[in-house]
Amino acid sequence: TLNIGSDFHSHPKAPSIAMECQILRNGCRRAIGACQRRQFHSTQKQPATVQPQGDITPASEIQFTEDPDQFAPGSRQQSTRRQPRFQMMESRPRDERGDGNQRRFVGGSRGNDQRQNPILRRIRIVPASPSYFTATPRYTDDLLELTALLRKHTTLPVLPPGEAPRVAWKTIDQYKAEIAEPIRAKSYKMLLDLLKRLNYIHPSLIPEEVSQALDKFKKLVQPHHNAAKPIVVDAWGRAKAVGKRKSSVAGVFVVEGDGQVMVNGRSLTEYFGRLHDRETAIWGLKVTQRVDKYNVWALVKGGGTTGQADAIALGVAKALLAHEPALKPALRQGGVITRDPRSVERKKPGKLKARKMPAWVKR
Incomplete structure (x- = not known):
């Protein structure tokens, strides 16, 4: 034996002794672990008891309602949907349940009347217009409608240039406020070009559908139709x-x-x-x-x-x-039948009158 004391590190065999101690320590740990595993596998486990299971039945069918929040989080239908899709029937003797090949359906009939419920057609919302997915659906619909009308009635006779009926069309601001869509001036000019071309169709031959399409873009008040009442001489000669x-x-x-x-x-x-x-x-x-x-x-x-x-x-x-x-x-x-529109010009701030400036002083 070696007397390992305070001068252990100065002993010439100190490194070899430390290595041997580490090897012995690891070997003891492996031996203890092997004994514990052998003892664990040698113990006899109790077999698990098999619980009798009943027949597997499907869950109740989903009942669709008129409520738009039927499947919203927290709703009654949503809580029902979270239940398991299959329910286990209570385990009873076969003679009490009847024929083993029969399965009892839980909740509601399974007729074709429920499968063909008309409410199912409203689950998938179909856009009202093919232009729904564009940036300006209403403008696109109007442009396509006018283009189709022009293509359909392009062979009708038209009036000579400059003789079309005078019409006051809606401004771009009025049109944008009506359809609530951002429309550029260039896009609205394309719409006006189609309207003016359709307006050149001869009034005696213009179709009804074209007239209705043009009326949608006219102003409510047409200033060209407002004519002053003629001055007449009354019964007293005045x-x-x-x-x-x-x-x-x-x-x-x-x-x-x-x-x-x-x-x-x-x-x-x-x-x-x-x-x-x-x-x-x-x-x-x-x-x-x-x-x-x-x-x-x-x-x-x-x-x-x-x-x-x-x-x-x-x-x-x-x-x-x-x-x-x-x-x-x-x-x-x-020069007496023309109204003179001139009026007094208003005074401006910093001026003595409408245009008169105060005298300029150098110092």
């Missing part, structure tokens, strides 16, 4: 017209007479102090040489004297055309 200039509005009655002019119940010379305003008010009668053949009764309000005189002149010219329509070229040449 022709009434309205004239406007700036913020002045004048209602004028013209009747055959001896040349009297009344403005707001006063004579022309009394109401207008300036000679220029007096001549302007009856300028339509002067250019047609009808000053002494008609009487004028005017009711004017708003604005200044210049605006009121121009408003009366426009009303007199319109009423004079009701008496003598042939005077229109002379009145147009005199």
Whole structure:
């Protein structure tokens, strides 16, 4: 034996002794493990008892309902679906269950009436249009519809260029708000080109389906159909017209007479102090040489004297055309039957008036 003490590491045989100790330790561990395995396999195990099993039966069929959340998480049907698909019948003697070849179905009949339930057809949702999967389905449907109509009726006679009925089509903003889809200006122009081409079909031969397709893209109010009511002479020989200039509005009655002019119940010379305003008010009668053949009764309000005189002149010219329509070229040449749209320009911030700037100071 070796006296292994504090000077073990300094002993010349220390490395070989440490290796032998490690080998002995591993061998003991292997021997102990082999004995434990031998003892485990030598023990006698109790055989497992076989439990009698009953017949395997299918689960109840799924009952489809009108509820769209029938199979949602937490619903009653969903909890039923989580049950096993096959249920075990209670184990009973064969003589109590009847014939062993028969299997009892649990839950509901298995007739063809349930297999052909019409509700099953609504499980798979079919898109209403083939363009459903495009970015703009409604626009695509409209484009295809107009293209098909043009291809179908392309042989119908059309009107000469520039003689098609005037139509105010919906703007791109109105169309986008109606279909709720992002439409580019280039795409909408393609739609308008088809509409204009279909609008050139002769009105006496245009099919009903084309007219209905065009009506969907027309504005609700067509400004081209709005015509001013013609001025007529009433039973008392009066022709009434309205004239406007700036913020002045004048209602004028013209009747055959001896040349009297009344403005707001006063004579022309009394109401207008300036000679220029007096001549302007009856300028339509002067250019047609009808000053002494008609009487004028005017009711004017708003604005200044210049605006009121121009408003009366426009009303007199319109009423004079009701008496003598042939005077229109002379009145147009005199410049009294055209409405003057000019108005006072508004004042801007930083300026003294509409355009006047304050004096610039160098220092």
